[in-house]
Amino acid sequence: MTAPRTDSRKALGRLSLPERTRVVEALRTETVGGVLLLAAAVLALVLANVPGLRDGYASVRDFHLGPAALGLDLSVGHWAADGLLAVFFFVAGVELKRELVAGDLRDPKAAALPVIAALCGMAAPALVYTLVNVAGGGSTAGWAVPTATDIAFALAVLAVIGTSLPSALRAFLLTLAVVDDLFAILIIAVFFTSDLDFAALGGAVAGLAVFWVLLRTGVRGWYVYVPLALVVWALMYNSGVHATIAGVAMGLMLRCTPREGERTSPGERIEHLVRPLSAGLAVPLFALFSAGVSLSGGALGDVFSRPETLGVVLGLVVGKTLGILGGTWLTARFTRASLSEELAWADVFAVAVLAGIGFTVSLLIGELAFEGDAALTDEVKAAVLTGSVIAAVLSSVLLKIRNDRYRRLCEAEERDEDQDGIPDVYEQDDPEYHLRMAEMHERKAAEHRRLAEVMGGAGDQHDSPA
Template sequence: MAADRSRPLFLGLLPLPERQAITGALRTETTGGLVLLAAAVVALVWANSPWSGTYEQIRNVHFGIPALGLDLSVGHWTADGLLAIFFLVAGIELKRELVTGELRTPATAALPIIAAVCGMAAPALLYAVTATAGGGSLDGWAVPMATDIAFALAVLAVLSTHLPAALRAFLLTLAVVDDLGAILIIAVFFTSDLNYWALAGAFTGLVVFYLLQRLRVRGWWWYVPLGTAIWALMYNGGIHATVAGVAMGLILRTTRDQGEEASPASRVAHLMHPLSAGIAVPLFALFAAGVSISGAALGEVFTSPEPLGVVIGLLLGKTLGIFAGTYLAARFTRARLNPDLAWADVLGLSVLAGIGFTVALLIGELAFPGTAVGEHVKAAVLVGSLIAATLASLLLRRRNTIYRRLCEEENLDQDADGIPDIYQRSGPSRTAPVGRQNGQSG
């Protein structure tokens, strides 16, 4: 119907440049997710083996420069140091989304932002209700709020699902907004005693970083020492050092100047993404996921209020929040769902978003540092993520025949010109995405 065609489309065909950018990013994330899964398995086996004492000894080994306030354990170096690389890449991806991606206009940003916010608020609320009802601590309210995109994509890779690019892009955008919410929560709610001189130094370093970008200064010898100094000052300032990574990622320029093959943000992401996905995040998982999985420990997950709140938040909170937020936002914006897809596909993604591994473990460590409750909460993150992955697998596999057909159509290039044929059809595409119809360019 003409009236229906005039309404914006949700989960339609992505513009070709955006599809290519997302495909490249997700390919690296998927590979990193498989390494992440392997690291988590190694951590669990090691921590529950006769050599568990060795695991604890290595995790607690301290090294660094005490005079600079950087005498940290191996576990803290992976959480405060290596994860700064992960959040640097997350900051770059957020900047790309804001400048050229799904978040650049209100029309395209409304659905994923509303879905992500609801997907963070509902888990926090359900955790608070569960913890309060059981007489537990509210300190872990933020643990079930984040989605681990690498872990989620690894699950899709293991299942050999063929999700269309629009569904993968929607999942990626949800995770990007999640990461922003997580870093804001870490910065605001999980700060120690503030050292204002160190924070002033970190802020000054960020200003210099910004000026170097504005002046088009190139050369790693400028940025690596400056970035390291900003990170160290942020850590000593009492704000979690990963905030420095996000800040620098947001400052990096994402647009190309005339004559440039790639923007600074693209170059940095190209260099750092494999390091983040292949080394930083897996090493963090190796020293964060090593928790006891004995019968007694698993019993605590489902009987103690804090870990039970995390499991309920990841499974029910994420699913209800994202699905309801997406559905209501679509109704509010009068967006019509891609006719090739169904709301069951959004439900499957909502359940998959309950995989909250990396950032959830980090926030769990910050909320319950060095306590038995903290170990139980980490076990709850693993259990909740595993259940979410299993349920999402069942939901998405049921629709995989449809996904395979859509993927083949998206990638078909019969004339071998490097451009999928679906982008060369004459007339307006019935799968143009929200905000890209009626003459709006991509």
């Protein structure tokens, strides 16, 4: 008798209970951050387009501060892009490290789906952008602008429309965004690095080495690590490598597996502390000083007439959708993975459209790609906003259509008939669970029989002659 195969894997199947709990916590924080990000972006657009506020907004954004002797005399907008976003990328680095050592990316079979989907979801928008600009005679310098997904903005859309996604599908979106962030970081490091200052770069590497040694020797105290992190960031900025890379590198160095006697790892504790700072302050302030572009009728018309801006819009709306959906289908078609029976391809399609919301990293890459051309940079930012809004609207419609199905799935996941605090779906393969359920149903049946006997006896007394 041939033993059944056990090496197949359900793509987007049910998460383990601890992983599901972690995803819910991350979603809660990111969703709040996404709402703040959305509010900051709207405020930036108002400040940049209301005549009485436009000049004041521009003067604050362009105001310079910082020690010039250290090469850090930067505008407020520059501080937001290079300084505050380093906090965002630090959290991304910790999240990536956690996924690599303790999450889905630890298992190559499980990692195949989000990695392939993320790679295809970055390659397809870049290809769409390049084809549009080659055909239209535009600049191909912005090929990387539509490749990034803004997870906070995407989750903010979910919060606004009130959709309850199955936990596995939400985890797929989160993990895909983590992988997306990793490759966006690599793109910034490889393609948008200016002339290198090897002395400053060597100093940054030495600082990172000291950071690593301190972590491994168990040195504790924010007063040690925060000043060191600032020094590493400043050296990385002056080296010509984008300063956010320093945040990623330090995040990847943190230990994300708990040791004996530890409830949580240092990486998880620090991420828990820093994530609200990133989602609630760093990213919204970046949006406040980067999303303020003119949205006059002429500017919006140019978004669909210039190849550079049209390529960004089509890359986000069309390229992202085709890339992620195609990558997921290829994984299910040519590997042992198969789509979970609880989900339909329409669900994956809706999330693929949702991933077309590009904001934080797309705005950053747009500034780097067209540095020196302020007018084109603003037009590309307007294209990022336009493409993100289109993706948000389309995905909202699709998710609303699937809403009833999601609600039923979530109700099934949350059902806890034996009231032991663990959803029944996680106990279905446990023999003790089936014994408890049988005992519970027997008790209910006995209670119904006793109630029927009482009611029957009462009826007999009522009907008997006095």
